[in-house]
Amino acid sequence: xxxxxxxxxxxxxxxxxxxxGAIGAVVQAIRQSVPGAPVLVIDDSSQDATITRAREAGAxxxxxxxxxxxGGAVQAGYKLAYELGFDYVIRVDGDGQHDPCDIPRMLETxxxxxxxxxxxxxxxxxxxxxxxxxxxxxxxxxxxxxRPILGxxxxxxxxxxxxxxxxxxxxxSGSFPLEYxxxxxxxxxxxxxxxxxxxxxxxxxxxxxxxxxxxxxxLYYIAHVLLGVFVNVLKFDRRVHRGEGG
Amino acid sequence: MxxxxxxxxxxxxxxxxxxxxxxxxxHIRVEYSVMWLLAxxxxxxxxxxxxxxxxxxxxxxxxxxxxxxxxxxAGVFLVTFFRFTVIISHLRDDNIALAQRxxxxxxxxxxxxxxxx
Numbered sequence: 001x002x003x004x005x006x007x008x009x010x011x012x013x014x015x016x017x018x019x020x021g022a023i024g025a026v027v028q029a030i031r032q033s034v035p036g037a038p039v040l041v042i043d044d045s046s047q048d049a050t051i052t053r054a055r056e057a058g059a060x061x062x063x064x065x066x067x068x069x070x071g072g073a074v075q076a077g078y079k080l081a082y083e084l085g086f087d088y089v090i091r092v093d094g095d096g097q098h099d100p101c102d103i104p105r106m107l108e109t110x111x112x113x114x115x116x117x118x119x120x121x122x123x124x125x126x127x128x129x130x131x132x133x134x135x136x137x138x139x140x141x142x143x144x145x146x147r148p149i150l151g152x153x154x155x156x157x158x159x160x161x162x163x164x165x166x167x168x169x170x171x172x173s174g175s176f177p178l179e180y181x182x183x184x185x186x187x188x189x190x191x192x193x194x195x196x197x198x199x200x201x202x203x204x205x206x207x208x209x210x211x212x213x214x215x216x217x218x219l220y221y222i223a224h225v226l227l228g229v230f231v232n233v234l235k236f237d238r239r240v241h242r243g244e245g246g
Numbered sequence: 247m248x249x250x251x252x253x254x255x256x257x258x259x260x261x262x263x264x265x266x267x268x269x270x271x272x273h274i275r276v277e278y279s280v281m282w283l284l285a286x287x288x289x290x291x292x293x294x295x296x297x298x299x300x301x302x303x304x305x306x307x308x309x310x311x312x313x314x315x316x317x318x319x320a321g322v323f324l325v326t327f328f329r330f331t332v333i334i335s336h337l338r339d340d341n342i343a344l345a346q347r348x349x350x351x352x353x354x355x356x357x358x359x360x361x362x363x
Contacts, residue, residue: 001353001354001358062349062353063352064345065345065348066345068342072342072345076345076346079350080350178342
């Protein structure tokens with residue numbers, strides 16, 4: 001069973017759905033980058049050998065009884081980490097797009113910057129992007145939407161390579177966007193006056209499988225996320241007016 | 247006009263019966279059948295009591311009675327659908343929270359089993 005090693009303990013969570021081809025290498029790479037940190041794979045009811053491959057590579061596995069979607073899977077990991085008493089959680093995608101070599105820098109930034117959330121950004125500074133034109137356009141659109149809401153620029157709002165401290169963990173354990181959570185999560189944090197930092201990270205193409213977001217789903221994604229963002233803005237503004245904000 | 251009202255009466259009656267049979271066979275729960283029974287009952291009454299329908303037509307200022315009946319039916323069913331959307335959203339939230347709790351408890355139980363072995 002995973003246990004926090006003491007003050008400043010880190011848990012790396014890896015949400016995965018049908019990632020038998022990549023998950024073993026991802027877990028091994030994480031264990032090499034942060035040898036002392038436990039790795040928790042959250043299996044969102046995969047139909048393949050994801051659970052077996054993850055366990056063979058040395059990860060603990062949290063098996064969801066049925067498919068919940070990315071947000072539901074990530075939140076399950078946050079809930080377990082919060083209950084077990086971890087101070088920091090870093091999320092790495094199970095498809096091999098995130099380079100675990102960046103985890104120590106993310107952890108260091110979380111510990112030293114005072115920010116509640118650190119985002120691994122593919123566009124910040126000199127990091128290679130490795131991103132298609134459609135996704136780049138989508139990211140540019142959401143950058144423009146988020147700029148006035150967040151009060152500062154965010155270079156890569158769709159990045160799933162994210163680290164949070166225990167304060168943010170407590171918030172996300174109670175409430176977390178369930179579909180396409182990355183952008184909405186930023187708004188939730190900002191509305192609570194939490195801070196986030198971005199650090200440049202390398203992003204790689206998927207090593208196996210295909211992205212679940214097709215061209216048609218991209219339009220749904222944009223509409224869904226926009227609605228979620230504005231609902232969160234209105235919800236928290238009302239709380240602030242009623243004196244419940246913060 | 248009369249034919250339209252007769253068809254509405256028959257359809258409402260069929261809907262009423264379908265809901266009652268579904269209740270009897272436990273396909274739907276009582277609390278979720280109330281809106282459907284009310285909707286079917288209202289449509290039946292309105293299609294049989296023309297003065298009441300005429301009163302609605304005058305109150306809404308609509309040009310003819312069939313349109314009034316159609317708009318009333320649409321309104322009732324929209325309210326019903328919206329209510330069920332709210333219920334489904336709550337059920338989905340509860341379902342996700344339960345699934346997460348189940349996964350976490352199973353994880354703890356497996357860990358305890360490993361620890362004892």
